[in-house]
Amino acid sequence: MSEFLAELIKALTLQAGYNTSLVLVGAALLGGAAGGIGVFVLLRKRSLVSDAISHATLPGVVLAFMLASYFFDDGRALWALLIGAAFSAVLGALAVEWIVRYTRLKEDAAIGTVLSTFFALGIVLLTLVQSVYQGGQAGLSDFILGSTAGLLYQDALLIAVSAFVVGLVLIFKFKELTLLCFDITFAKAQGYNVASLDRLLLFLLLAVVVIGLKTVGLVLVIALTIIPPVAARFWTERVSHMVLIATFIGALGSWFGAALSSVATDLPTGGLIVLTLFSIFLISLLVAPKRGALAHALRHKLFQRRVHERQGLLAISRAEPVFDPLTQKILRKKRFLRADGAVTEEGHQAAQKMARDQVLWNAYHQAYPIEALALEDWSLRPIEEVIPKDLVEELSEELMLTKVRLVQ
Amino acid sequence: MSALSKQSLIDETGFISSKVAFDVSGLTVAYDRKPVLWDVSFQAHSGRITAIVGPNGAGKSTFLKASLGLVPAVTGQTFILGEALKEARKNIAYMPQRASVDWDFPASALDVVMMGLYGRMGFLRWPSQHHREQALSCLDQVDMADFAERQIGQLSGGQQQRVFMARALAQEAEVYLMDEPFAGVDAATENVIFKTLKALTAEGKTVIVVHHDLDTVRKMFDDVLLINRQVIANGPIDDVMSDEALRRTYSGRLGFHKAGEPVGGAAVQAHV
Numbered sequence: 001m002s003e004f005l006a007e008l009i010k011a012l013t014l015q016a017g018y019n020t021s022l023v024l025v026g027a028a029l030l031g032g033a034a035g036g037i038g039v040f041v042l043l044r045k046r047s048l049v050s051d052a053i054s055h056a057t058l059p060g061v062v063l064a065f066m067l068a069s070y071f072f073d074d075g076r077a078l079w080a081l082l083i084g085a086a087f088s089a090v091l092g093a094l095a096v097e098w099i100v101r102y103t104r105l106k107e108d109a110a111i112g113t114v115l116s117t118f119f120a121l122g123i124v125l126l127t128l129v130q131s132v133y134q135g136g137q138a139g140l141s142d143f144i145l146g147s148t149a150g151l152l153y154q155d156a157l158l159i160a161v162s163a164f165v166v167g168l169v170l171i172f173k174f175k176e177l178t179l180l181c182f183d184i185t186f187a188k189a190q191g192y193n194v195a196s197l198d199r200l201l202l203f204l205l206l207a208v209v210v211i212g213l214k215t216v217g218l219v220l221v222i223a224l225t226i227i228p229p230v231a232a233r234f235w236t237e238r239v240s241h242m243v244l245i246a247t248f249i250g251a252l253g254s255w256f257g258a259a260l261s262s263v264a265t266d267l268p269t270g271g272l273i274v275l276t277l278f279s280i281f282l283i284s285l286l287v288a289p290k291r292g293a294l295a296h297a298l299r300h301k302l303f304q305r306r307v308h309e310r311q312g313l314l315a316i317s318r319a320e321p322v323f324d325p326l327t328q329k330i331l332r333k334k335r336f337l338r339a340d341g342a343v344t345e346e347g348h349q350a351a352q353k354m355a356r357d358q359v360l361w362n363a364y365h366q367a368y369p370i371e372a373l374a375l376e377d378w379s380l381r382p383i384e385e386v387i388p389k390d391l392v393e394e395l396s397e398e399l400m401l402t403k404v405r406l407v408q
Numbered sequence: 409m410s411a412l413s414k415q416s417l418i419d420e421t422g423f424i425s426s427k428v429a430f431d432v433s434g435l436t437v438a439y440d441r442k443p444v445l446w447d448v449s450f451q452a453h454s455g456r457i458t459a460i461v462g463p464n465g466a467g468k469s470t471f472l473k474a475s476l477g478l479v480p481a482v483t484g485q486t487f488i489l490g491e492a493l494k495e496a497r498k499n500i501a502y503m504p505q506r507a508s509v510d511w512d513f514p515a516s517a518l519d520v521v522m523m524g525l526y527g528r529m530g531f532l533r534w535p536s537q538h539h540r541e542q543a544l545s546c547l548d549q550v551d552m553a554d555f556a557e558r559q560i561g562q563l564s565g566g567q568q569q570r571v572f573m574a575r576a577l578a579q580e581a582e583v584y585l586m587d588e589p590f591a592g593v594d595a596a597t598e599n600v601i602f603k604t605l606k607a608l609t610a611e612g613k614t615v616i617v618v619h620h621d622l623d624t625v626r627k628m629f630d631d632v633l634l635i636n637r638q639v640i641a642n643g644p645i646d647d648v649m650s651d652e653a654l655r656r657t658y659s660g661r662l663g664f665h666k667a668g669e670p671v672g673g674a675a676v677q678a679h680v
Contacts, residue, residue, distance in 0.1 A: 043513065174534075175526045182513050182523070185504045188478050190527050190579075191497030237514050237559040369596065373564060 011259040020262045023148040026156035027258035028251040033163035034208045035228030035250025039243045042229040043181035048111050054209045054218045055115040056092025057085035058122025085210045146217030146270030162211045216270040223274040231281040234288035253277035317355035363395045429454040429614035435484030437474045446638050455612045459619040459629040466636040468618045501581035511561045517571045518556040524578030546574040566597030583614045
């Protein structure tokens with residue numbers, strides 16, 4: 001076990017040899033680019049389309065292999081396979097668009113149809129190729145589940161260049177892409193060419209999917225564009241930060257996953273990368289400070305306790321009995337109630353204070369309805385803690401005056 | 409108010425002084441060969457606020473969208489201050505319906521208002537401090553400066569509508585086209601948006617509002633376009649909003665004699 005860890009650390013710190021380092025750097029660049037572009041794909045609600053695109057690459061890969069082995073006698077030339085992949089992916093994307101536009105089918109049905117048909121065609125062609133070409137096609141099936149074993153310097157360079165281009169476009173088209181994702185009619189009305197922006201987004205996605213095919217495989221490459229942005233969304237409320245965080249998560253997860261696979265050589269790279277990304281997603285889901293599940297549960301619990309304590313004390317101030325078991329428990333814990341349910345001296349005092357606080361809150365709500373609406377803590381915390389002191393004084397003076405008037 | 413506004417339209421010599429800022433002619437829109445709008449021509453004048461009024465499904469929102477080329481039209485032209493639509497984009501501020509966007513989007517109120525400035529920021533430029541201040545002052549005009557940093561999903565419906573209003577303000581356009589800005593908002597928001605729109609017309613801007621509430625039309629607007637697939641009437645409220653015209657807008661069914669041949673007014677009167 002400790003040997004495994006030692007080797008993993010060696011790989012992670014790029015001390016496990018040239019090949020492993022190349023794979024790690026390549027995977028991280030790919031993961032970063034996929035995470036960055038994935039943010040816009042997610043916000044444009046196109047994550048499923050990318051699934052169709054990645055599955056649609058397979059027939060192109062196999063056909064390109066057949067053509068290349070016929071014409072150049074070298075079926076495994078990577079550039080030929082990638083061009084083939086891109087070509088059939090574009091066909092797949094167009095097919096989805098065509099079905100949605102000219103039939104009554106919804107996008108999800110169109111995606112399901114296109115995805116499975118293209119993949120089926122790819123599998124049939126692949127089996128055909130395997131029986132005809134025997135040894136020459138070895139490695140072709142790597143495109144399905146991915147393998148980093150054969151990653152060459154040129155492959156890594158291709159990934160680096162593509163990642164750089166994707167990064168540049170994201171920086172220079174950030175405003176336009178954000179607008180496209182948030183409010184497409186507004187973007188159109190401003191005169192932006194939304195169709196070409198959509199095409200740009202699709203093109204970037206395509207580029208990432210195609211260069212990621214060999215490393216992660218077509219089944220899992222889609223996870224690189226979906227999981228990092230979804231995880232990043234837990235940590236931020238801004239698009240720009242989300243892009244940075246998703247890029248970081250994508251790169252980190254791919255780096256770590258690739259390092260794992262270099263140590264556990266019999267496990268598939270793509271699967272390890274995706275599982276690593278999923279762990280990051282799970283951590284984000286749980287512990288993110290604002291949108292995370294734990295923070296949410298904690299906030300809800302606190303809120304519930306506040307409401308119960310407040311309502312219980314207000315009931316006491318009106319000399320009404322407290323029936324709710326949770327309210328009773330909370331009041332007892334604070335020693336406002338005795339075990340037999342009788343109100344303690346502290347309880348009476350706290351109830352008095354709470355009643356006064358509530359009257360002030362109500363007065364505030366009447367005097368400043370808009371501001372009260374905007375407050376998240378309206379009538380939940382003591383009013384002095386939430387609004388300025390002079391305003392509280394002003395409110396209580398006004399209350400005294402109305403009381404006097406009422407008495408007269 | 410409407411007597412005053414009519415004066416501003418016709419000057420002392422009796423000539424119409426305010427110019428046509430928004431000019432749509434012969435607009436026909438069809439979904440699946442079924443006409444939604446038929447041969448709609450409409451002019452709005454600068455310095456005036458116009459309501460587009462009609463029953464549900466009358467094509468009010470479609471009219472706004474089609475006149476701006478946001479949904480395809482079969483035929484029809486739009487001119488903004490004498491310019492064709494393509495050259496006039498910078499002079500248009502369009503405010504879509506609130507429900508048309510996903511408010512869980514990772515953006516603050518300020519971010520959304522900043523989007524109104526994108527058009528003038530230009531390629532390659534990122535928002536600067538100057539742009540931030542501009543956006544903040546727009547938020548301030550709709551009493552939303554305190555909420556600048558809040559994520560838009562945490563705002564109430566009325567506050568979201570005000571953020572949209574602030575974004576339109578940031579565009580510093582000449583013609584403002586608003587799709588149902590008063591739908592489902594609280595009284596305070598209605599007041600703020602209305603005041604903002606009036607201030608725009610006082611500066612000589614043109615404001616066109618799709619409006620659903622017949623009761624408030626007379627109180628709030630200078631001009632009205634009564635529409636139900638076709639134009640029923642268009643002009644200053646006092647001249648146009650007769651009971652007869654309203655009946656034709658709301659209860660008359662625009663019959664289509666033969667496919668594609670509308671008979672408008674005659675058929676309507678026969679029904680009433």
